[in-house]
Each structure stands twice: as C-alpha cells, then as structure tokens.
Amino acid sequence: MPAETSKSKVRRRIIRRSSKELLPQRGEPPSRDLEALLQLKNQHVQKLGSVKHAVNVHFSQPPSTARAVWRSAPVQQLRCPIDESPKRATESAPAHSGFSSPLRLMQHAPPGYDCPFCGIAATLPLPAPESAVVLVDANVYALVPTHHYAGIQGNCLVIPRGHYENVLDMPDDLGREVFRATRRLAHAMLAAFGCEGISTRQHNGPAGNQDVWHYHLHVFPRYANDGLYGGQKVRYATEERIALAARLRAALP
Numbered sequence: 282m283p284a285e286t287s288k289s290k291v292r293r294r295i296i297r298r299s300s301k302e303l304l305p306q307r308g309e310p311p312s313r314d315l316e317a318l319l320q321l322k323n324q325h326v327q328k329l330g331s332v333k334h335a336v337n338v339h340f341s342q343p344p345s346t347a348r349a350v351w352r353s354a355p356v357q358q359l360r361c362p363i364d365e366s367p368k369r370a371t372e373s374a375p376a377h378s379g380f381s382s383p384l385r386l387m388q389h390a391p392p393g394y395d396c397p398f399c400g401i402a403a404t405l406p407l408p409a410p411e412s413a414v415v416l417v418d419a420n421v422y423a424l425v426p427t428h429h430y431a432g433i434q435g436n437c438l439v440i441p442r443g444h445y446e447n448v449l450d451m452p453d454d455l456g457r458e459v460f461r462a463t464r465r466l467a468h469a470m471l472a473a474f475g476c477e478g479i480s481t482r483q484h485n486g487p488a489g490n491q492d493v494w495h496y497h498l499h500v501f502p503r504y505a506n507d508g509l510y511g512g513q514k515v516r517y518a519t520e521e522r523i524a525l526a527a528r529l530r531a532a533l534p
C-alpha cells in the first residue's frame with residue numbers, strides 16, 4: 282500500500298476517534314459555554330495538529346450557537362495549548378539570522394505536521410493541475426489558493442519550497458526570492474486582470490491569523506472600494522483556480 286494512502290487512513294481514524302470523544306452526542310443540546318467550547322477546540326488542536334482541522338472537525342455538523350461563539354471569540358483566547366510548551370519555543374538564533382543578539386523563535390507546527398505546502402513543493406516542477414500553481418522558481422513557488430476574499434478573484438500565495446514556519450525563521454536571501462516572485466505576480470495581475478492596485482499580507486502565529494504552519498505571503502489584485510479587509514472568505518471551485526492560474530502564468534513577465 283502506498284505510504285500516502287496509509288497516512289491518510291491513520292489521519293482519518295484519528296479524526297473519527299477525536300470527533301467521537303469531543304463532539305456533542307446526537308440529541309445533546311449545543312453548549313452555550315464559551316470556555317467549554319474553547320477547551321474543546323484546544324483539545325482538537327492538540328489531537329489533530331492544526332486549527333484548520335480542528336475547525337473542520339469540530340464544526341462539520343455545527344450547532345449554530347457553537348459556530349457563532351467561535352466566530353466572536355477573541356483571538357487571544359483561541360491560543361493553542363501547544364504554544365505554552367517550552368519545547369516548542371527556542372531561544373537560539375538560526376544560523377542564517379544575520380543578527381548579533383539571540384532570537385526567540387515561534388513554532389506552532391505539532392510534531393509530525395503533515396505540511397500541505399511541502400506536499401505541493403514535493404511535486405514541483407510538475408505540480409498536479411488541481412494545485413493551480415502559477416510560478417516555480419529555484420526556491421519559491423506561487424499558486425492560486427483554495428479561497429478568495431470579498432469576491433476578489435485572482436489572489437495568490439508565494440511560498441518557499443523549503444519548510445520555514447514563519448517570518449522569524451526565514452533567511453534573508455529567501456526573502457529576496459519571495460519579493461521577486463511577488464513583483465512578478467503583481468505585474469501579471471495588472472496585465473491579466475487590469476486591477477487598479479495590489480496588496481500583500483502575511484500572517485505569523487495563531488494570534489496573527491496563521492493557520493498553515495509554513496510561511497506564505499498573500500498577494501491580492503485590488504479595485505477601488507473592493508472591501509478586501511471586511512470581506513468573506515469563500516472557497517474557489519477547482520476549475521476557477523486552474524483558469525485563473527493559467528491567465529496569470531500567461532501574463533508573467
């Protein structure tokens with residue numbers, strides 16, 4: 282049996298078992314207790330390894346109250362308990378830091394994290410079509426992600442091919458390559474979509490809204506009064522991502 286298949290089987294088994302233990306039983310009223318819900322969510326994070334999975338599993342059959350509480354919970358209360366583990370934070374500077382003083386790093390990926398961006402990087406330079414890859418450089422790639430925001434389509438992620446969790450452990454040289462890819466995407470967006478502006482954003486740590494533990498930079502085409510920052514996150518259809526990626530690839534300088 283291929284390694285991938287058995288890995289995903291194990292993952293599914295963990296999710297099933299975890300859901301059985303943590304989700305409200307059938308017929309049980311949804312909890313209105315914020316603390317209890319946050320505790321459940323943190324247990325999910327510990328068991329499943331990522332906020333994204335925790336949310337997917339916990340709210341796959343969401344009681345509406347729980348969903349509302351989740352959305353309104355302050356970010357700092359959603360901190361993962363793994364954050365508190367002294368083993369997960371180091372005080373030593375990475376060899377490439379270029380700084381003279383010791384640095385504190387921030388790590389939230391659990392042991393054995395099944396990194397989705399490393400998974401795609403491993404397929405390069407011939408990515409699967411559904412991964413909607415736009416460009417592949419020596420150490421960086423970019424793709425149209427699974428979601429768009431505020432109805433603005435054609436957004437991209439710039440991602441290092443090697444695994445770096447966040448901006449704190451990224452080497453400067455790699456940052457230069459990320460910047461170059463960002464500029465190429467910005468030119469492609471302008472040419473392909475005729476957008477009126479470009480914005481970038483990049484999240485680090487759970488309090489910074491990071492939910493994939495591999496550095497990535499968002500690049501957005503912008504239009505006057507497009508409402509990006511207040512807009513809803515909506516999943517693309519796979520065909521939409523592929524079509525947008527093709528338009529951007531054709532317009533890359």
Ligand SMILES: [Zn+2]
Nearest residue numbers: 396399444495
């Ligand atoms: Zn990774």
